Amino acid sequence: LQADAAPSLVFVPHLPGAGDEFALPPEEVHYLRRVCRARPGDRVRASDGAGTLASLELLSLADHGAGRVIERSFQAGDRQAWVLCGAPEGHRADWLVEKLAELGVRVFQPLELERARFDEASSRRERWERLTVAALRQSRSAWRLEIRPPVGLAEALAAVPDGANRWIGDREGERGLTPPGRSISVGVIGPSQGLAVHERERLADGGFRAIALADNRLRAETAALAWAAWWASGTS
């Protein structure tokens, strides 16, 4: 009887083809040994964070671990959410990153806006990447949250694909809307200090539709989370 390791998923950025052996990243070896109590011979699942899931056989869990791909499959992930968000206060962006990753958001684009800057973004970058990997393992997802460097509104909007559904979190917006299906949905959330008038106008001109996410006034990170959860509750 081949017992498998505790339910687990490891992050392997460059997954080879079926049948191929490869080196396991040291962090994943640590995770498999210490957290999953896995042993050589066990089968586990892996994700490359870019749509590919694989079943692996663990060959070695020594300092330099090794695995072999048994089979792999690609999940297209045509239903995507992008969050374009002004700076939350303090370290609240940390948990925002974790929660957006868990909910299956594809892109987190920090926005540099007139009333709030992402001063922390460069110093927190490494921590944020670790959080997205932890969330990938936790949620067993084929896709990892992509964190982009902070940019201004014009640059962020230029990167939004044609045909994407566009939303802006706004307490005065519409309620009771149905989340879009198989498409890219982009949600813009202002910073705690609010959007400047010219920023609001640019978003309205860009076809962003105002959606009210709750009765209450929300902090920036709560609004971003609420928009992502609203999106996640929908279907393809």
Added chain:
Amino acid sequence: LQADAAPSLVFVPHLPGAGDEFALPPEEVHYLRRVCRARPGDRVRASDGAGTLASLELLSLADHGAGRVIERSFQAGDRQAWVLCGAPEGHRADWLVEKLAELGVRVFQPLELERARFDEASSRRERWERLTVAALRQSRSAWRLEIRPPVGLAEALAAVPDGANRWIGDREGERGLTPPGRSISVGVIGPSQGLAVHERERLADGGFRAIALADNRLRAETAALAWAAWWASGTS
């Protein structure tokens, strides 16, 4: 010209009638002086956290502050959400409390379940109450989140009002559901370790409908937040 203080709301548990003077709680005096930069003569809003909002004139912001109620109104809050939640890991319940409060959830009922206990609940109680007050100020809400002491599932279910809408977060549940309007909605979220079979059966017998909150597997606190955000996106 009577300048008002920066947009602000203070928490005054026992708001007297219009025209009456009363002592301001010391924490609110501190908040008004240090955060809002308010001065005697300013007008601010107050909430008693139990449905009443008031407009106040600040009479004194000395160590023992005082205010006078100018007018008051009651918000019935017939549309309610209750979250019955198994224990999240570590200190993650702290931000869960904060976010549920911001989203306008009425009741947070920690659940003692077979696979997870709320060991922290008594020691964190004071902190949680502070978080609900901060969220009340932040969200300018008439209602404060009520945090109940942890109880077992049977006791928690016995407290659910007849006629409440009943939901259980479940990855295998239904998608694309519309949040209920003017009524009490109760969402049950299992702990990270999952619900035991007999707990699931009891909930199914109790009329709890399975709702899938995201494609991904979610941590307990993320699922609770996602359910609350789904509810908050609906209308009366």
